[in-house]
Amino acid sequence: MSDPILDRLNGALSGRYRVLREIGEGGMATVYLADDLKHERKVALKVLKPELAAVVGADRFLAEIKTTANLQHPHILPLFDSGEADSFLFYVMPYVEGETLRDRIDEEKQLPVDEAVRIAVAVAQALQHAHDRGVIHRDIKPGNILMQDGQPVVSDFGIALAVGSAGGARLTETGLSVGTPYYMSPEQATGDQRVGPSTDIYALAAVLYEMLVGDPPYTGSTAQAVLGKIIQGTPTPAGDVRKAVPPNVDAALRKGLEKLPADRFTRAGDFAQALGDPGFRHGQAVAARGPGGQGFWKALALGLGITTAAALLALLAGPPASDVDDTVERFVVDLPMGPSSAALLPDGRGVVVLATLDDARGPELVLRRWADLDPVPIPGTENGGQPELSPEGEEVAFIVDDELKVVPLAGGVVRTLTDSAFCCARWGTDGYVYYSPVGPRNINRVPAQGGPVEVVTQRDQPQDGAHGDLQVLPGGVRGVFTVWGAGDFDRIEGIDLETGERTVITPGINPYVTESGHLVFASVEGEILAAAFDPDALELTGPAVPVVEGVVVTPGSYPLYDVTPEGTLIYVRGPVAASNQWEFVWLDRSGAVTAVDPGESFGLTGGNRGWRLSPDGNRVAFMRTEEDNTDIWTKELPDGPMSRLTFASEREILPQWSPDGRSILYSQYDPDANPIRPTLWSRPADGTGGAELLFEGFDVAKGMWSPDGDWLLLRRAGLDQAGQEPARDIYIRSRDGGEPIPLVATETFWEQGPAISRDGRWLAYVSNETGRQEVFVRPFPDVDAGKWQVSTGGGMHPIWAHNGRELFFLSPDRGEVRVADFTVEGSGFRRGPVRTLFAIPASVWWSSAGNHDLFDVAPDDERFLMVRVFGAEEGVRDLILVQNFDVELQRILPTN
Numbered sequence: 001m002s003d004p005i006l007d008r009l010n011g012a013l014s015g016r017y018r019v020l021r022e023i024g025e026g027g028m029a030t031v032y033l034a035d036d037l038k039h040e041r042k043v044a045l046k047v048l049k050p051e052l053a054a055v056v057g058a059d060r061f062l063a064e065i066k067t068t069a070n071l072q073h074p075h076i077l078p079l080f081d082s083g084e085a086d087s088f089l090f091y092v093m094p095y096v097e098g099e100t101l102r103d104r105i106d107e108e109k110q111l112p113v114d115e116a117v118r119i120a121v122a123v124a125q126a127l128q129h130a131h132d133r134g135v136i137h138r139d140i141k142p143g144n145i146l147m148q149d150g151q152p153v154v155s156d157f158g159i160a161l162a163v164g165s166a167g168g169a170r171l172t173e174t175g176l177s178v179g180t181p182y183y184m185s186p187e188q189a190t191g192d193q194r195v196g197p198s199t200d201i202y203a204l205a206a207v208l209y210e211m212l213v214g215d216p217p218y219t220g221s222t223a224q225a226v227l228g229k230i231i232q233g234t235p236t237p238a239g240d241v242r243k244a245v246p247p248n249v250d251a252a253l254r255k256g257l258e259k260l261p262a263d264r265f266t267r268a269g270d271f272a273q274a275l276g277d278p279g280f281r282h283g284q285a286v287a288a289r290g291p292g293g294q295g296f297w298k299a300l301a302l303g304l305g306i307t308t309a310a311a312l313l314a315l316l317a318g319p320p321a322s323d324v325d326d327t328v329e330r331f332v333v334d335l336p337m338g339p340s341s342a343a344l345l346p347d348g349r350g351v352v353v354l355a356t357l358d359d360a361r362g363p364e365l366v367l368r369r370w371a372d373l374d375p376v377p378i379p380g381t382e383n384g385g386q387p388e389l390s391p392e393g394e395e396v397a398f399i400v401d402d403e404l405k406v407v408p409l410a411g412g413v414v415r416t417l418t419d420s421a422f423c424c425a426r427w428g429t430d431g432y433v434y435y436s437p438v439g440p441r442n443i444n445r446v447p448a449q450g451g452p453v454e455v456v457t458q459r460d461q462p463q464d465g466a467h468g469d470l471q472v473l474p475g476g477v478r479g480v481f482t483v484w485g486a487g488d489f490d491r492i493e494g495i496d497l498e499t500g501e502r503t504v505i506t507p508g509i510n511p512y513v514t515e516s517g518h519l520v521f522a523s524v525e526g527e528i529l530a531a532a533f534d535p536d537a538l539e540l541t542g543p544a545v546p547v548v549e550g551v552v553v554t555p556g557s558y559p560l561y562d563v564t565p566e567g568t569l570i571y572v573r574g575p576v577a578a579s580n581q582w583e584f585v586w587l588d589r590s591g592a593v594t595a596v597d598p599g600e601s602f603g604l605t606g607g608n609r610g611w612r613l614s615p616d617g618n619r620v621a622f623m624r625t626e627e628d629n630t631d632i633w634t635k636e637l638p639d640g641p642m643s644r645l646t647f648a649s650e651r652e653i654l655p656q657w658s659p660d661g662r663s664i665l666y667s668q669y670d671p672d673a674n675p676i677r678p679t680l681w682s683r684p685a686d687g688t689g690g691a692e693l694l695f696e697g698f699d700v701a702k703g704m705w706s707p708d709g710d711w712l713l714l715r716r717a718g719l720d721q722a723g724q725e726p727a728r729d730i731y732i733r734s735r736d737g738g739e740p741i742p743l744v745a746t747e748t749f750w751e752q753g754p755a756i757s758r759d760g761r762w763l764a765y766v767s768n769e770t771g772r773q774e775v776f777v778r779p780f781p782d783v784d785a786g787k788w789q790v791s792t793g794g795g796m797h798p799i800w801a802h803n804g805r806e807l808f809f810l811s812p813d814r815g816e817v818r819v820a821d822f823t824v825e826g827s828g829f830r831r832g833p834v835r836t837l838f839a840i841p842a843s844v845w846w847s848s849a850g851n852h853d854l855f856d857v858a859p860d861d862e863r864f865l866m867v868r869v870f871g872a873e874e875g876v877r878d879l880i881l882v883q884n885f886d887v888e889l890q891r892i893l894p895t896n
Helices: 004-012 050-056 058-068 101-108 113-132 159-174 197-213 223-232 247-256 268-275 308-317 885-892
Strands: 017-025 029-036 041-048 081-085 088-094 145-148 151-154 297-302 329-333 342-344 350-355 364-369 376-382 385-389 395-400 403-408 415-418 421-427 432-437 444-447 467-472 478-483 491-496 502-507 509-513 518-522 527-534 545-549 561-563 569-573 581-588 593-595 611-613 619-626 629-636 642-644 651-657 663-669 679-684 692-695 700-705 711-716 730-734 737-744 751-756 762-767 774-779 796-800 806-811 816-825 828-839 863-869 878-883
Touching (some): 058 088, 101 145, 101 197, 113 197, 223 545, 376 403, 403 421, 518 885, 611 863, 679 700, 692 700, 711 751, 730 751, 762 796
Antiparallel strands (some): 017 029, 029 041, 145 151, 297 329, 329 878, 509 518, 527 545, 619 629, 629 642, 651 663, 679 692, 762 774
16 A cells, blocks of 8 residues: 555655655654665655644745755764755755664663763764854754764754754744753753753763663653753762762763753863763762651651751651741651642641541541641541631631531631532632532632622633632732633633633643742643743743642542642642543452553543443443543453444443443533533444434433333433533433433432442432432332431442342542442341442542442452553552742742
8 A cells, every 4th residue: 555645755756866665753854765866875864744844934944954064074964955845844864774872772771881981972072063063953862863883973963953943933832842851951941942052962961871871861751740850850860870880970971961051061072071081070979868767757858958967857846837948848748548638728837638537537637737746636527628728727618518618727616608519619818718619610709707609700611611729819800720621621711800801821720829929730640830920911921840740630630739829839649640541440349459451541531420331241331532522432341342332523421231231321412512401312332323312301411221121210410401500310201201200309409329229129329418428229110118328427329239139339538339238128128237348549530429430340249340540550649748849939930
């Protein structure tokens, strides 16, 4: 089969070159092996990427590349030719048979010291030759160093310069970058286009470091993480990692990798000379090592300049107050429960976190002041989550069972501000508490002392998902907040609180504006980023730079961290993996986790997530997100293929199998509509035939057939027809049609999470009629013939066992899988003991929200199908405190 690109290239270059095949691809160009017809030789023909060529432009690129054509040096690969043909921008270099330095490092990991130094010296000599003629390479990396008969030859000399110079500002505006993250100098990482010889020297030092150590000086899971370390980090000296590295080589590397260009070698030749001078020294090699030992506090890293005695004092006395000095210090907080969300006191002198101090009381909010040895419980906060401190630090707001409550830290009267709060509360300096309500998930506010609720934001913008995390800026006129975007367009927006006018600021989530003049925010990849920020214009005034990585992000895309206005940071560190990539896992009754199909993952975003096993347990129907749209897919278990079932432009959610396993029901909605008005559909499970509309009378979030197929059960969505008020109820409709009949429906409470027993006799569901979510059972379909409460202390997501003796459900407060034994006596249901099977591991997803199908049980009733973050490993979560974080921000991103 012919390659259309090759055909176009050969047509455009006919008579000059015959393009044979693609042999490689880099960040800027695709490389082809070609015959130079005139000179009868093999050449490497490199074609600029189309998106890059469109930005750069032919005339300017060809004009700039001429400056590199006269470089003649034994360690520089010459430029033969360049031009434009049929919209292709190309340049031609000799074809070198053999490997690149990248290939050799990948094969050997670490090169012999003498060999690595020899290669670096030769490349330095090539750089000096080019620098003397005013040419900066700008993209030195192992892949651009070819090994020809054992000698290094630098390729693509000046190509990055030609692209950068020709593209100019347009290159930056499109987000295209020139350079490779691992080898970028700090000035390149911050977007400075004024680079010089020291930029190439830095990159060469990074390459030599990798040849000796086996890894570049800075590594990370994302390009942003690497760039953040380049800007703010300090590499471990090569001599500490590999004792065979001579002191002068180690010193030359440290000088070559200095942050400031003025502190590096001024000439590449000087770098080469230092590598060969046994007496060369530079600065002092100090490896970053934290003190050992056990204790309530463990230092992770102490700022430069702190003495051993001061470090010991910090360990014994706890973290120093943030106003003692400006040393940046990091500590691990040891609390008696793996931390979830945490909130700092406004002065940074303590933290409030959900923890268990007494098993009899269970989880509650606790206050740990740094001046005290032990944490203390906050009365009245049992099972409370998402703590948020008042500006004065005297009260804490929290959410429990959809209620937003406030209580003094010292204990006292607990007041309820609203009974419809979902998440993301922030306490404003204007006397209001801002939060995201259940249902519409916009942002409302309520007076901190209680009063009427006011609407602050409306979900009326394109790609508007839920809103939250609104911080009122000084002056009380503007604010910043999170928009979880439909189609993965998560972003931070600014808002004029008087007019409601909104401004997109940057991609990201969970923003904080500090007194140092920075916007601090997070990514779903587990990074905390920062940028200089103008609160009046609601815009960034500099690049956003990662400053922390490894932050736990909940499966609901919520990073666990907090920042005070004065600049103290606390965050949860733990397993982090690729964003929104998941894998199916089995959990047995002990909680042991086994991947269903190791190495296979799928994307999943948005709300109302769910998956269901087929009646025979051989297949799973699930939601999968591809190209910003969520559809229903199926998979044959354990290692069969994934097959797409739905193809509509709308979003399909919460699949349910028909009793015979031949069809799948699902809800469908348009995420851009307001209200979204979900409808219920059915489609053959094998993908044949079309979709059948089953119901569109009201917003239906989930539908399922009774085991005998006589009844269609409908769970009404959490919005009324105006898209505003909670209205979760359970209805049924005859298979023959007709109007739906309220089955379990009240005006006051929610009824959700319906599950019909395998024999069709019982309906399990969840209601908040007791003041919290609990699991109940009633006869089906005659629900008025009896009613039994199954869970106590909270219950969600009921699933019936196949054995007819057990009902599984989740504990929403502790994240545990529980089971209730039951027996049937005549027409009555009798609940037996309730047991906890296991706590759900950190990387396995669960939620206390009722609009998900979070797990299913295999036909043997011994295994539970769930999902976990793809690539995550189980590990202990740590609560990390960073004192004087504002000092670090100013060092990395100065605003004054």
